[in-house]
Amino acid sequence: MVVRINPSILAADFANFESELQRIASADLVHVDIMDNHFVPNLTFGLTMVERLQQVTPRPLDIHLMIDDPDRWAPGYAEAGAFSVTFHAEAAADPVALARRLRSIGARAGIALKPDTPVEPYLELLAEFDQVLVMTVEPGFGGQSFMESTMPKLGAMRSAIAASGLDVWLQVDGGITEETVVTAAESGADTFVAGSSVFHADNPATAIEILRSAASAHSH
Ligand code: DX5
Ligand code: ZN
Numbered sequence: 001m002v003v004r005i006n007p008s009i010l011a012a013d014f015a016n017f018e019s020e021l022q023r024i025a026s027a028d029l030v031h032v033d034i035m036d037n038h039f040v041p042n043l044t045f046g047l048t049m050v051e052r053l054q055q056v057t058p059r060p061l062d063i064h065l066m067i068d069d070p071d072r073w074a075p076g077y078a079e080a081g082a083f084s085v086t087f088h089a090e091a092a093a094d095p096v097a098l099a100r101r102l103r104s105i106g107a108r109a110g111i112a113l114k115p116d117t118p119v120e121p122y123l124e125l126l127a128e129f130d131q132v133l134v135m136t137v138e139p140g141f142g143g144q145s146f147m148e149s150t151m152p153k154l155g156a157m158r159s160a161i162a163a164s165g166l167d168v169w170l171q172v173d174g175g176i177t178e179e180t181v182v183t184a185a186e187s188g189a190d191t192f193v194a195g196s197s198v199f200h201a202d203n204p205a206t207a208i209e210i211l212r213s214a215a216s217a218h219s220h
Contacts, residue, residue, distance in 0.1 A: 003215040004028035004169070004191040005208050006062050009053075010044065010142045011195035021057040023204045029062040029083065031173070031193045036067040039091050040140035051080050060084065064112065064173065064193075066139045067091065071098050078107035086110030086133050086171075090117055099128045110171070114139060119153045123160040126168050131191065132157055136184065137174025142195040146175030151187040158188025158220065178210050185218035 008031040012020035021030065032050060037043040054061060060083030065074055070087035071094060077085045078101075085107045092098050092111075099109035110131035113119060115138060122132065134154050137144040154172065161168045172184045173193035181192055192215055194207075201207035 008195035078105035
């Protein structure tokens with residue numbers, strides 16, 4: 001299975017995004033965490049920053065919206081040209097309608113689930129989404145420990161994707177290291193977000209390759 005490594009710029013130097021993006025030129029996508037200080041108790045950046053980031057990296061942007069009212073705000077990120085826009089199931093009033101809207105604008109539509117949010121309601125809705133993000137930490141902060149308790153959800157989602165025959169990417173985000181990437185790959189993930197383990201490494205390009213080969217060796 002093809003695996004993707006998406007470094008999260010939440011762990012980058014916020015004063016030097018352009019040079020930080022050059023350090024992860026071998027990434028598949030660039031993961032951008034949008035936090036509004038309401039859905040999560042942390043604040044990052046918004047649409048203006050995303051528009052500018054797109055101008056300084058050739059890599060596609062993987063937008064992770066940790067915000068209230070994504071029904072209202074998510075389409076703007078698609079209109080800005082983001083490759084992928086993922087919103088939280090817990091925050092969306094009408095996830096299917098929002099995903100359809102994102103796709104109609106031309107973005108991939110993703111749905112994210114917090115660690116305590118069950119996957120079952122979404123197993124039958126896979127055709128509506130291009131990506132499912134199973135959070136492996138509580139959203140809000142980088143540098144937290146991987147929650148192995150989320151692996152059964154990942155496995156259930158992988159089985160449903162396989163049974164559906166659809167090409168839905170299955171993403172994990174939070175606490176991904178060269179050790180936990182193996183656990184997540186074995187449980188069915190194919191798309192791996194990594195913040196600290198990439199940007200805090202001496203050589204981010206090497207860190208990306210280590211994650212990629214470990215994930216490839218253990219993916220389904
Ligand atoms: C957490 C964010 C993650 C975060 C991951 O709310 O969604 O993308 O950057 O950081 P690490 O890899 O350090 O756990
Ligand atoms: Zn994220």
